Amino acid sequence: MKVYIASDMHYRFVEDEEISERHRKVLGFLDIVKEDADMLILNGDIFDLWCVWDTVIIKGYFQLLRKLADITDAGCKVVFIAGNHDFWFSGFLEKELGFQIESNVYRTEIDGKKIIATHGDIYTASDNRYKLFRMIVRNRLVKMIFKLLHPDFALKLGMLMSRSSRNVKHPKELEIRKENGLKYSAQQFLKECDIVFFAHSHKPVIMEYNSGIYANSGDWVKHQTYLVLENGNLKLQTYKER
Numbered sequence: 001m002k003v004y005i006a007s008d009m010h011y012r013f014v015e016d017e018e019i020s021e022r023h024r025k026v027l028g029f030l031d032i033v034k035e036d037a038d039m040l041i042l043n044g045d046i047f048d049l050w051c052v053w054d055t056v057i058i059k060g061y062f063q064l065l066r067k068l069a070d071i072t073d074a075g076c077k078v079v080f081i082a083g084n085h086d087f088w089f090s091g092f093l094e095k096e097l098g099f100q101i102e103s104n105v106y107r108t109e110i111d112g113k114k115i116i117a118t119h120g121d122i123y124t125a126s127d128n129r130y131k132l133f134r135m136i137v138r139n140r141l142v143k144m145i146f147k148l149l150h151p152d153f154a155l156k157l158g159m160l161m162s163r164s165s166r167n168v169k170h171p172k173e174l175e176i177r178k179e180n181g182l183k184y185s186a187q188q189f190l191k192e193c194d195i196v197f198f199a200h201s202h203k204p205v206i207m208e209y210n211s212g213i214y215a216n217s218g219d220w221v222k223h224q225t226y227l228v229l230e231n232g233n234l235k236l237q238t239y240k241e242r
Helices: 017-036 059-073 092-097 128-137 140-148 151-167 172-189
Strands: 002-006 039-042 077-081 100-102 105-110 113-118 195-198 205-209 212-216 225-230 233-238
Touching (some): 077 113, 172 205, 205 233
Parallel strands (some): 113 195
Antiparallel strands (some): 205 212
16 A cells, blocks of 8 residues: 655645745645555645635635545545644535545554554644644634635635744744654654654654654655655655656
8 A cells, every 4th residue: 555645735825936836846746646646644734724615615726626636536545634724624625525634633554554643733842822822723613703704804814824823933942842842742652553644843754763653744845745655664755846
C-alpha cells in the first residue's frame, strides 16, 4: 500500500504571483498522488481558510477541489485532519468529495504499522492563550454567526484573522520550545503506535526513537515537502516538477 502524507499547503482563495506559483506546485503534486497513491492523508492547513455555506463554496478553491475530486474518483482514499486554519467542516467534503474527516486525531493500521496522525497545533507547547482561542473559534455558535454573514464580508474578516496568525513572529527560543513540545508529544503517542505524523511547525523531519518514528510532513509555503509510506518504509520527499 502506498500512502502520501501532506500538510500546511495554506492554499488561498486570493492569489498574487507568489501564491500562484505555490498553487501550481500543489496542483502538480496532486496529479502525482492521483496516479500513484492508494491513500492520501491531508494533515491540516490545506486551506488557508475554510468555510462552506449552505449554498455557497469559495470560488478561489475550485481548482484545488477539482483535483481532490479527481483523486477520490480514481479510487484513492482521502483522510482530512483538521488544522488550525481549516476546521469548520459542514459535510461538503464528505458528501461531495468522499473524504473521511477527522477533527483531531486519526488512528489506523497500514501494512502492519500502527499509525497516528494529527495536525499538532495543540501539542507544540503549553500555550493556554492559543488553546482558549482554539476553543472559541471551534465553537458551534461562533461558526453559526460567521455563516450568517455575507460570504464576501465573512471571507474578508477570515482573511484578516488568517493573515494575523501567519504573520506572528515568535522568538527563536519560543520556536525551539514549541518544536520540543511536538517531539515530546510524539514520544507519548509512540507508546501506542509505531509511527506518529505531525504537521503545523512547517519543519519537515523524520526522527527515529526506540519506541517508533516521529515524522513531520513540513509545508508548501517554503519546503514543498511530503511523506510517502510504502510497504512499511517511510520517506521524506521534496516535490520536483515534471
